[in-house]
Amino acid sequence: MAARINYSIQNSLWLLNPLHSKATTHFRNRLKFRQNLFSLSKGAVFCSYATNTDKSGTEPADPFVLTTPLYYVNAPPHMGSAYTTIAADAIARFQRLLGKKVIFITGTDEHGEKIAAAAADGGSSPSEHCDVVSQAYKTLWKDLDIAYDKFIRTTEPKHEAIVKEFYSSVLANGDIYKADYEGLYCVNCEEYKDEKELLENQCCPIHLKPCVARKEDNYFFALSKYQKLLEDTLTENPDFVQPSFRLNEVQGWIKSGLRDFSISRASVDWGIPVPNDNKQTIYVWFDALLGYISALSEDRDQPSLRTAVSSGWPASLHLIGKDILRFHAVYWPAMLMSAGIGLPKKVFGHGFLTKDGMKMGKSLGNTLEPNELVHNFGSDAVRYFFLKEVEFGNDGDYSEDRFIKIVNAHLANTIGNLLNRTLGLLKKNCQSTLVVDSAVAAEGTAFKDTVEKLVQTARGHYENLSLSSACEAVLDISNAGNSYMDEHAPWSRFKQGGAASEAAAKDLVIILEAMRIIAIALSPVTPNLCWRIYEQLGYSNEQFGNAAWSDTKWGGLKGGQVMAQPKPVFGRIELKTGTEDGGEPAAAKQVAKKKEKKAKAQAVAEA
Ligand SMILES: Nc1ncnc2c1ncn2[C@@H]1O[C@H](COP(=O)(O)OP(=O)(O)OP(=O)(O)O)[C@@H](O)[C@H]1O
Numbered sequence: 108m109a110a111r112i113n114y115s116i117q118n119s120l121w122l123l124n125p126l127h128s129k130a131t132t133h134f135r136n137r138l139k140f141r142q143n144l145f146s147l148s149k150g151a152v153f154c155s156y157a158t159n160t161d162k163s164g165t166e167p168a169d170p171f172v173l174t175t176p177l178y179y180v181n182a183p184p185h186m187g188s189a190y191t192t193i194a195a196d197a198i199a200r201f202q203r204l205l206g207k208k209v210i211f212i213t214g215t216d217e218h219g220e221k222i223a224a225a226a227a228d229g230g231s232s233p234s235e236h237c238d239v240v241s242q243a244y245k246t247l248w249k250d251l252d253i254a255y256d257k258f259i260r261t262t263e264p265k266h267e268a269i270v271k272e273f274y275s276s277v278l279a280n281g282d283i284y285k286a287d288y289e290g291l292y293c294v295n296c297e298e299y300k301d302e303k304e305l306l307e308n309q310c311c312p313i314h315l316k317p318c319v320a321r322k323e324d325n326y327f328f329a330l331s332k333y334q335k336l337l338e339d340t341l342t343e344n345p346d347f348v349q350p351s352f353r354l355n356e357v358q359g360w361i362k363s364g365l366r367d368f369s370i371s372r373a374s375v376d377w378g379i380p381v382p383n384d385n386k387q388t389i390y391v392w393f394d395a396l397l398g399y400i401s402a403l404s405e406d407r408d409q410p411s412l413r414t415a416v417s418s419g420w421p422a423s424l425h426l427i428g429k430d431i432l433r434f435h436a437v438y439w440p441a442m443l444m445s446a447g448i449g450l451p452k453k454v455f456g457h458g459f460l461t462k463d464g465m466k467m468g469k470s471l472g473n474t475l476e477p478n479e480l481v482h483n484f485g486s487d488a489v490r491y492f493f494l495k496e497v498e499f500g501n502d503g504d505y506s507e508d509r510f511i512k513i514v515n516a517h518l519a520n521t522i523g524n525l526l527n528r529t530l531g532l533l534k535k536n537c538q539s540t541l542v543v544d545s546a547v548a549a550e551g552t553a554f555k556d557t558v559e560k561l562v563q564t565a566r567g568h569y570e571n572l573s574l575s576s577a578c579e580a581v582l583d584i585s586n587a588g589n590s591y592m593d594e595h596a597p598w599s600r601f602k603q604g605g606a607a608s609e610a611a612a613k614d615l616v617i618i619l620e621a622m623r624i625i626a627i628a629l630s631p632v633t634p635n636l637c638w639r640i641y642e643q644l645g646y647s648n649e650q651f652g653n654a655a656w657s658d659t660k661w662g663g664l665k666g667g668q669v670m671a672q673p674k675p676v677f678g679r680i681e682l683k684t685g686t687e688d689g690g691e692p693a694a695a696k697q698v699a700k701k702k703e704k705k706a707k708a709q710a711v712a713e714a
């Protein structure tokens with residue numbers, strides 16, 4: 108069944124056919140307006156409302172505003188929701204280390220049919236249901252050490268006021284009209300679907316459930332009017348959608364023709380009433396996307412679009428899963444253009460965490476429990492594993508076996524063990540005190556250059572959102588440290604005494620300086636672990652909190668600084684016997700045994 112729009116125009120709402128003369132004039136004016144908005148430096152798409160000048164007339168730096176999707180509260184969070192939020196938190200922490208003012212926005216999307224149905228299923232009212240599930244998100248973010256700045260709920264009065272104002276502005280611009288619509292609807296996507304994108308039996312390709320035929324008299328947003336503007340915007344700002352292969356996808360959608368979409372529902376009560384027609388509620392996506400702006404509105408202010416926009420818009424980065432790319436890279440920019448508001452600078456659509464090749468999601472119910480993972484392994488392990496092991500942008504599968512092996516190998520062995528054995532040697536041979544400044548200790552060694560290069564590499568990767576590669580570069584510092592220790596064998600040089608012993612003491616300073624740098628460079632990903640490393644190096648929590656990326660420069664540790672008592676900063680996770688018996692290849696077992704033997708021999712040598 109082909110979707111069909113019947114243009115039954117009502118009252119003051121005029122036809123939004125681009126050929127309509129009034130619309131055409133308006134369209135040209137908007138085009139001119141758009142050119143003003145966009146004829147700016149490459150990649151910079153500015154906001155017409157935002158004024159970046161403060162009262163003294165000086166121009167403060169733009170904040171770095173990043174968002175996660177506002178999660179749909181049809182069910183509690185799962186590892187997929189946590190994944191985007193962990194990535195956003197790492198990026199936010201990195202930007203803070205660079206000294207940027209960051210506004211990290213997350214929240215919950217609480218309206219719509221699916222929510223009303225979920226509440227009814229659970230025997231509660233929609234608002235009670237939303238309170239409970241929204242709180243579950245907040246609790247999980249706390250457990251995962253997510254340091255967000257704003258948490259917006261789309262049921263907040265300030266959000267409702269801003270949505271209504273936005274709707275009215277788009278209406279006044281002539282981009283909303285009323286029409287009959289008939290099409291196939293996926294309740295789980297809350298979206299009408301094109302028949303050609305559906306699977307057999309008209310099943311949604313994401314939710315694998317049949318779409319239902321719907322016919323409604325709805326308000327429509329004139330998306331088709333923005334086809335050319337969107338095309339030009341993407342050509343002029345190719346970085347707007349990332350990774351770049353997703354840009355092709357978006358350009359493909361636009362080229363294949365944009366159809367106006369319905370932005371109201373007559374059949375859904377649980378939503379924001381359409382201004383001037385309270386028989387309809389605003390479509391959940393038209394409502395939820397505005398949460399990125401209403402989140403900026405301060406509670407003390409009278410909510411208004413203008414004030415919210417001038418408090419940080421445009422967003423620097425929308426971080427989303429690829430499932431909602433069309434809403435963010437096509438619908439949202441067009442809606443903003445219509446309202447005369449600047450576009451976000453970047454939309455990054457990452458891949459899916461999958462289970463048996465299928466997207467893990469609430470609707471399919473094939474989810475992985477983040478609470479359980481955090482409870483069993485701690486937040487650092489969870490954050491590290493997903494950011495390091497899933498290439499940001501691509502899909503990735505989870506297995507507990509691999510999880511344990513990776514975090515043990517990288518965090519417990521490569522990083523934790525290096526710190527622990529170095530501090531052990533320092534305690535035994537130097538009363539836990541550094542003999543010399545790290546800058547002096549590194550004179551004439553190539554090791555310092557290696558570390559500095561890796562730090563630069565890590566920074567570049569963080570900036571490009573290549574989070575896995577950023578972790579890799581930091582891990583390589585520790586790998587280099589382990590090789591340095593093995594080559595220089597300070598434990599045996601201490602036994603020789605004299606100059607050899609002095610050189611060994613310097614080697615320890617060198618390694619500990621590398622550990623200090625790792626503690627800063629990996630802190631966006633594993634903040635707790637990094638704090639524990641910093642603490643072991645004799646710093647206070649306040650000093651850790653004040654650390655900046657510029658502190659990754661070699662030379663922070665000074666002679667005379669006293670280190671804390673060595674204690675493991677990351678406890679090894681033991682493989683469940685069941686898992687080992689469940690088929691760990693014999694070769695892998697042998698390698699593990701050999702490693703264990705080598706570690707024991709090493710410990711004896713160092714004692
Ligand atoms: N499997 C996943 N892998 C990566 N990210 C995910 C995954 N599932 C959800 N997300 C994140 O959550 C966003 C979608 O949020 P939503 O609240 O709709 O969750 P959902 O579990 O996908 O819901 P549903 O299964 O009902 O579609 C995605 O865009 C992405 O940011």
Ligand SMILES: [Zn+2]
Pocket residue numbers: 293294295296297311312313314315
């Ligand atoms: Zn669907």
